[in-house]
Amino acid sequence: MQVHVDLAVCQSHGQCVFGAPDVFSFDDDDQLRYSPSPPEERRADVIRAASACPVRAITVGPSGSGRPAA
Ligand code: SF4
Numbered sequence: 001m002q003v004h005v006d007l008a009v010c011q012s013h014g015q016c017v018f019g020a021p022d023v024f025s026f027d028d029d030d031q032l033r034y035s036p037s038p039p040e041e042r043r044a045d046v047i048r049a050a051s052a053c054p055v056r057a058i059t060v061g062p063s064g065s066g067r068p069a070a
Pocket of ligand 1: 005009010014015016017024032052053054055056057058
C-alpha cells in the first residue's frame with residue numbers, strides 16, 4: 001500500500017494521527033510525519049484516517065502504483 005500526504009494542504013488537524021497512530025504522527029515541531037508504504041493489513045485504518053482528514057490531504061493506493069490515486 002502506498003500513502004501520500006500533500007503537506008502543502010495538510011493543516012495539522014491530527015485526525016489521521018488518531019485514526020492510524022502507527023502510520024501518522026507529529027514530530028517535535030508539530031509537522032506531520034507518515035509512513036509512505038505501511039503494511040497492507042493497516043489498509044482499513046489508513047483509509048479511515050484518509051476519510052477523516054478534513055482537507056482531503058491523504059491519498060492511498062496499491063503498492064507499486066507510483067504516486068497513489070485517491
Ligand atoms: S488529518 Fe489531514 S490535515 Fe490533519 S494532520 Fe492528517 S493529513 Fe494533515
